[in-house]
Amino acid sequence: MSGIRFNFPAPELDQSIYDLRSEVRTFLREEICNDRFTPVTDCWCAGVDLDFSRKLGQKGWLGVTWPKQYGGRELSALHRYVITEELLAVGAPVHAHWIADRQSGPLILSSGTEDMKRNILPRIAAGECFFALGLSEPEAGSDLASVKTRARKVDGGWEITGTKLWSSGAQHCQYMTVLARTSDPLEGKRHEGLTQFLVPLDSQGVAISGIRDMSGLMHFNESHFDSVFVPDDSVLGKVGEGWKQITSELALERSGPERFLSTFIVVEHALVRAASDLDARQAAIVGGIIARVRALRAMSLGVAALLESGKSPDVEAALVKDLGTRFEQDVVERLRAFRPILWKSGNGDVLDDLMTDSLLRQPSFTLRGGTNEVLKGIVARGIGLR
Numbered sequence: 001m002s003g004i005r006f007n008f009p010a011p012e013l014d015q016s017i018y019d020l021r022s023e024v025r026t027f028l029r030e031e032i033c034n035d036r037f038t039p040v041t042d043c044w045c046a047g048v049d050l051d052f053s054r055k056l057g058q059k060g061w062l063g064v065t066w067p068k069q070y071g072g073r074e075l076s077a078l079h080r081y082v083i084t085e086e087l088l089a090v091g092a093p094v095h096a097h098w099i100a101d102r103q104s105g106p107l108i109l110s111s112g113t114e115d116m117k118r119n120i121l122p123r124i125a126a127g128e129c130f131f132a133l134g135l136s137e138p139e140a141g142s143d144l145a146s147v148k149t150r151a152r153k154v155d156g157g158w159e160i161t162g163t164k165l166w167s168s169g170a171q172h173c174q175y176m177t178v179l180a181r182t183s184d185p186l187e188g189k190r191h192e193g194l195t196q197f198l199v200p201l202d203s204q205g206v207a208i209s210g211i212r213d214m215s216g217l218m219h220f221n222e223s224h225f226d227s228v229f230v231p232d233d234s235v236l237g238k239v240g241e242g243w244k245q246i247t248s249e250l251a252l253e254r255s256g257p258e259r260f261l262s263t264f265i266v267v268e269h270a271l272v273r274a275a276s277d278l279d280a281r282q283a284a285i286v287g288g289i290i291a292r293v294r295a296l297r298a299m300s301l302g303v304a305a306l307l308e309s310g311k312s313p314d315v316e317a318a319l320v321k322d323l324g325t326r327f328e329q330d331v332v333e334r335l336r337a338f339r340p341i342l343w344k345s346g347n348g349d350v351l352d353d354l355m356t357d358s359l360l361r362q363p364s365f366t367l368r369g370g371t372n373e374v375l376k377g378i379v380a381r382g383i384g385l386r
């Protein structure tokens with residue numbers, strides 16, 4: 001091994017990006033001041049507000065990098081980055097559209113049919129069409145090469161049978177992208193024979209059941225497919241290309257600011273309340289938190305710059321998610337130096353509610369999008385250690 005090298009280039013931000021940030025920040029300030037939404041921790045998984053998603057669509061802040069002919073604005077990945085960063089920082093309810101904007105839309109752009117692009121992408125950009133991911137399964141978890149969901153070729157299309165686990169937000173969505181096995185893999189080549197399908201969730205044979213987390217929220221789901229028929233043109237890309245597609249998608253899923261800003265709203269509330277009376281130990285904790293946020297942001301922006309230049313930074317994205325999600329868990333514990341975490345008392349104290357929700361949701365941070373053990377394996381393989 002010649003040396004360990006990661007690439008996190010510092011992007012150049014032009015004035016249009018700063019102007020966009022100011023526009024988004026002004027809009028969010030007005031929404032909060034007028035009580036149009038309640039800020040929540042982990043907002044990209046916990047915050048569902050269909051009207052708010054439509055407002056963002058009306059502003060032109062969804063699908064911003066896509067071609068104009070499909071509802072986009074042809075802006076850069078860095079323009080999209082500042083929009084998502086501002087939304088996350090204030091705990092805005094963005095969950096409904098999150099997967100469609102971040103992941104499923106780009107997948108349709110790269111691998112979908114022209115009909116999908118013309119009929120679905122403008123609805124996503126308008127905040128009116130939502131997607132869930134059909135990747136993980138019971139007994140497979142982050143090992144997606146072990147999926148057991150099968151797609152059997154039939155006249156005019158495919159029949160899909162199997163179960164997908166987690167599929168966050170599926171109860172609000174019109175579609176799911178489903179990874180299924182379309183042929184048996186050869187010995188030692190488990191990643192072959194996988195295909196992704198676009199499945200309407202109102203199809204006959206689809207059943208979605210909610211999974212309640214420790215905070216009482218039901219955003220996870222178990223999604224069952226019982227001989228669900230989809231036509232031939234529901235295949236995303238070519239049959240057998242599923243593994244190649246999902247590895248590209250995961251760079252988008254793992255590297256964004258959501259991987260270290262899920263708890264930023266509680267950090268801000270806690271530190272603002274404590275700012276006037278910090279002892280030396282607390283001041284050191286604040287400095288450590290701010291330093292880690294700045295470092296993670298620089299790394300995440302670097303990945304956005306690589307994506308903008310057409311690269312696929314799988315290893316860098318995995319590293320951002322590993323470091324970022326561990327920070328999100330750790331910061332909740334560090335905030336106990338400023339305020340004890342109490343069970344929700346119902347007294348309307350925003351900080352108590354945010355800290356309680358953060359504590360109860362933090363175990364999932366290092367699971368969703370691939371466990372940290374899997375991420376470490378990706379990083380190790382990428383730098384030649386395995």
